[in-house]
Amino acid sequence: MSADKRPGLADATRGRILFGGDYNPEQWPEETWHEDVRLMRDAGVNSVTLGVFSWAKLEPRPGEREFGWLDRLMDLMYENSIGVVLATPTSSPPPWLGRLHPETLPRDEDGRSEWWGGRQHFSHSSAAYRRYAAAITEDLAARYGGHPALTMWHINNEYCTYDWGDEAAARFRRWLQTKYGTLDALNSAWGTAFWSQGYGDWEEVLPPRHAHYLKNPAQVLDFKRFTSDMLLECYVAERDIVRRHTPSPIPVTTNFMPLWVGQDAWRWAEEEDVVSVDLYPDPRDPLGAQHGALVQDMTRSQARGPWMLMEQAAGPVNWRGVNHPKPRGLNRLWSLQAVARGADAVCYFQWRQSRQGAEKFHSGMVSHAGEEGRTYQEVKQLGAELAGISGEVTGSHTSNDIAILHDWHSWWAGSHEGRLSTQVDYAEVLTTWHRALWQAHLATDFAHPEHDLTAYKLVVVPQLYALTDAAIDNLLVYVRSGGTLVCGFLTGIADEDDRVRPGGMDPRLRELFGIRTLHEWWPLDAEETAETDGFCGTLWSEEIEAAGDASVEVAYKGGELDGLPAVLRNGRAWYVSTLPEPHALRVLLAGIAADAGARPVLDGLPDRLEAVRRGDLLFVLNHGRESVTVQVPGTHRDLLTGATVRAEVTLGRYGVVVLRP
CATH class of the missing domain: 3.40.50.880 (Class I glutamine amidotransferase (GATase) domain)
Incomplete structure (x- = not known):
């Protein structure tokens, strides 16, 4: 598929801001699914991501396929006008794969295996892993590539694995041979004259494993490049499979982690139809909004236009030392900040907060408090506001100086x-x-x-x-x-x-x-x-x-x-x-x-306020807890409230206005 014919985010949004999140219904009895759909519709959810961690459910034993539950879910979503971002489940292989093929497990610098029981326990270089990943992706794509609920493909999840094992070592050597051609060129690039490191045979070349003292920095640098490339190979292999089975223009993505050191995201973005990112600023960090702005600016620049906020938290996460909830209004503020900076999709991990497992204290759009909880009520308000501004926002983009x-x-x-x-x-x-x-x-x-x-x-x-x-x-x-x-x-x-x-x-x-x-x-x-x-x-x-x-x-x-x-x-x-x-x-x-000649969007803004232009719209966001009045030259209409704004506007705690001239 040529670059100019590739689908993009607009093919998934269809004029709407996508709103929803990761949905893991396999964790719940089927009677809960219908309750979920009711709550989704009430909250304005129009998109869910299915199947991210479902490999063991889809393939409980080697070669077996259990698609019936997913069939029912895909149909249920379609019947309720909720689009599906369907994920390949390859980020979390089932236990049987590691037991039958221990070579699929990555090894650390000391040669220790990373075992199943968590996630991301796969070697990007393992031929067996790639074979099984391709097989489940092939069958998933063949079954659902033409399903009317499908709006986007999501490959794997947060690619972030390293591997120093023997199979990775063999692939590293092949990667180096392609890059350098000869050992003389490798020795020159790595400066192996230092510390008697000269290589005389390709079999002597290894990943930078545990060493007595400092490792060769050029070798480490190439290993990081190699790792990014191997993970990208895994992504591209699955991407090409789902493209082959999808008759209509359905975009393909995978989710970056914010400012993640392990991927050359400039190169990765060139291989994606949609650039998406996961973003979790600390709600107690007074500079959390700036961290969000940085990640959003970077993601928009990689996308060269609208992008997808694949994951954020509706409340607390579970992996900080102390996991604070988001104060009232902060989730709305940060979500609209992402829209201001180019997001055409605002999504969460996850829809319903898990009752079991390692992330049971990670928030969901529906928290343990349920429908009456503050988290869901705020999500519901946000869904209505995003639906109200979708037609004015989606697809627009502003260049900066x-x-x-x-x-x-x-x-x-x-x-x-x-x-x-x-x-x-x-x-x-x-x-x-x-x-x-x-x-x-x-x-x-x-x-x-x-x-x-x-x-x-x-x-x-x-x-x-x-x-x-x-x-x-x-x-x-x-x-x-x-x-x-x-x-x-x-x-x-x-x-x-x-x-x-x-x-x-x-x-x-x-x-x-x-x-x-x-x-x-x-x-x-x-x-x-x-x-x-x-x-x-x-x-x-x-x-x-x-x-x-x-x-x-x-x-x-x-x-x-x-x-x-x-x-x-x-x-x-x-x-x-x-x-x-x-x-x-x-x-x-x-x-x-x-x-x-580069100037602020608005002059004289006080600290804690942010003004961002997206297309013809002016977003003004108050990142403080105190009300602030700001001068806005001209007459505007606030798309969030319908109010007319003349010359100035007052923003309350965590307040936002979206102004059209």
Whole structure:
């Protein structure tokens, strides 16, 4: 199927915001199913995901098939106008598979098996696992590919397994042979001249298993790439099976975990018809809304348009040390935040809270309190509101003026054991920079460093330790074409093989930023700061020397780096050699954005408020508990209430308005 003929999310939504969640009716007697349908219809549920963890129910013994219960469910959903996102059950193999084929069980770095009894206990490289997964997927797709209730295929669930076992080792060698061709090329890429690691036979090459001391970082980097690729192979194999059996345009997806280190989601997104994500901010985290915004911005950018919130919690989760419920109104607020940032599907794990099993204290849309409980009543209100705005929202998309660059390969390369500071965590640095822009009310996309950046007024690089030559050239072209670039520390240090660039930073980047010499890196301890003449730097500092016409915008003050650049500007290229304290980073980035012509959606917004444009609609969200009045120029209609808004609007605790001019 060619890319331009592939179905998309619109083929599943059909002009509605999908609303529902994972439904696990096999955990309940059949009389409960009809009660569930009544409650779903009352709550405006129009989509359920079936079969995610049903392999043992569908195939209780090898080769047997029990589809009768699923037949009845598919028909029941269709009769009640509830679409089905049908999952392949391959994320949780039945116990018999591990017992009969122990080679399907993944092994950790020490060679220990991960046994059945939980979930995700499969080796992505196991031929037996792939064979059985393909067989159950084939029969499932053949039976239901033409069912009128089917609106989307959902492959596996939260791909996240690693495997260091023998079968994975054999596949790793084949993957390396494809990539490098010869052992000489492998030895060069891995730098095996260090510590006498040179390989003379492919059979000597193993995954990076438990070692006496530090592992080879290039070997670890390639193993992470290999793992992402093997999991993607599993996804593509099942995707192609369900496509073959589906006569109408039914999209296929699998759900990402938010900012998950194990998948190159840029590459994965290219293989999906719908990009979907699971999102669980902590309701007690005062910055939970910013975490949600980051994941939503990233997912929308991967989708290049509308996307699917596959899972969220209606109340508490069960895996934090203390699992707090969501206060009244927070579930609605965060759901509408996702819609504002491009979601055309708002779904949950799960529909009815389980009474048994490891996740019985993970909330459901119907909690243990039942129909009269606050959780269900809030879900019901949200369902009605989403139905009311669906026709105005679905399919719309807004481009932003700012792009944040992010790359999984750089993340992997920069997180090796022998780095300069374990205090530097890539995901935390990325989050901190996004947070500064979010708190400055500046809307952002995410982009890969090799993507076309010409549409953006400002490109922000919080940190990209490893960059390909193509990525570096892309940044140079962007700035030379009139774009503004602001870049954080530890960027452009290594190439794609984790080989340090000449001079400690790629010479092209040093010239771009106006750095004559990078003398030394000066990482900071957890409580240590680097004083400057403008702010306190944290986490990191660098001994760099300015070149030519580069301007020292902020200088270090005192200590070993006294007078040297903390913030350096060379034309439209900015380099920040430390991590400014949060307020200072916010002010710095807001000033650079303003100079580049990128402005907030609304001026003068107070903290805790967020304004987002989606198409012609303006979403204003109050992430605080106190009422706030905000100026909104012009006259609008609030789609949630039907009220006319002139010049200003007051939002109560966790309040939201969706304004059409």
